[in-house]
Amino acid sequence: MPSTVQKKPRQQTPPSVQLLSCAPHVVLTHLGDKWTILVVLLLARAPENRLRFSEIKRGVQGISQRMLTLTLRMLERNGLVLRHYYSEVPPRVEYELSAMGKSMLYPLEVFTGWIGENWQAMQQARERYDAREDRTP
Amino acid sequence: MPSTVQKKPRQQTPPSVQLLSCAPHVVLTHLGDKWTILVVLLLARAPENRLRFSEIKRGVQGISQRMLTLTLRMLERNGLVLRHYYSEVPPRVEYELSAMGKSMLYPLEVFTGWIGENWQAMQQARERYDAREDRTP
């Protein structure tokens, strides 16, 4: 591939700001998966931000055991959640938001707050869009 | 089920607490997909929050034409982006953040700000986690 970076074949808009799929964006992508946020929000409401596996399972409507395990592993791996294992019979495991996990709650609330204020408008926009017929090519 | 109060350091979770995969969460899931946030952030930086299709394509590293189209359609459908079509030859299309789209920028910055301050810590947590051998069952 010949490098033509030095040449400006045509005058084009501002010197291209380029966004890479950087680490922060990857984080956001992970948090945006199907269950992570719901689990975090549930822990946020819990006393001491701490719940048993089965409590989370009951609290997050529709999550499978497999996906809950994977979600919690991911959160633990990223240091957002602490895993406390008690080798009793039957075993008991509790999950707790770490300090970093708790520090995420405010930004998360700001965002979910915005969504709460705007999702009806989005809903309406969708309906308007879908009703349109004069879609331009 | 006998109610035992002893050795229960904390109270049980109220059974009423249940999180559904509600509309706000769905929104967050959409925004958390592979490209949406990057496109929004690029528009946020642009003069008048407005760019041509090809400018966005160049600005978002690695995005395919197909995915950019789909991403922009989704943003337009949800009312976050406005599409301006000019039937010239060759045609020109510009995309602009709507008022609602702009109103998202602050919440987004709060969130990306938090990520910016914490993603190294997450990285380290991951490395620590992966290096561990004493994983509890």
Added chain:
DNA sequence: CCGTATCCGACACGATACTG
């Protein structure tokens, strides 16, 4: 230039079954 159509592989996710 700005899309749409089609094919296809990868993987996220669910269902189920089985252990310590």
Added chain:
DNA sequence: CAGTATCGTGTCGGATACGG
């Protein structure tokens, strides 16, 4: 109770080609 293991499927997203 709190996980693993395994398998099947739907969807996401990349590559490519074509069209207005």
